Amino acid sequence: SAVISQKPSRDICQRGTSLTIQCQVDSQVTMMFWYRQQPGQSLTLIATANQGSEATYESGFVIDKFPISRPNLTFSTLTVSNMSPEDSSIYLCSVDTGDNLFYGYTFGSGTRLTVV
């Protein structure tokens, strides 16, 4: 399965600022996924990013707050904009495991964001 490098691994940011998280995959993939993992809560899909098209956002997430870029088949970025303490969370990049039988995920190590 693919290997995902995600950075930064953690950051502490001031409220009102923005942070861009980078995700690099060691193979070409059609779809990349961005998840949020808040303490004690389940993984929540933020958006799906396909190369060459606008990202598709899940209910409760908007492009102005979480702009996503997907310039090629191995790279994507997620920006968390105008941050508030409520944005403190772990953000995870993921791709399909490539198993033809079902849809599973390979995840990056995540970005642990604290907004102060």
Next chain:
Amino acid sequence: QKEVEQDPGPLSVPEGAIVSLNCTYSNSAFQYFMWYRQYSRKGPELLMYTYSSGNKEDGRFTAQVDKSSKYISLFIRDSQPSDSATYLCATNSGGFKTIFGAGTRLFVKA
């Protein structure tokens, strides 16, 4: 009601114990059932999956699904300290829209 419910734990067991981790789900359309393991400061990794009802075994791990009761289980035999992690159940209908449980923290004491 959440689509997937999972007891957050923590669950603490002695080394060598049999561990039982469980989830319930509400949507009968779910067909694929997965378990992910997440070590501290790491992303989740897919441990195993099953399709529809039944059991699947992989080494010390057994995944079990009972669709009639909408119940998902993961059993770990001869648990090791290296099994200490958070275990997340997950399910989908075959597409990429996957619903995750909140995870159960497991501690295996040496």
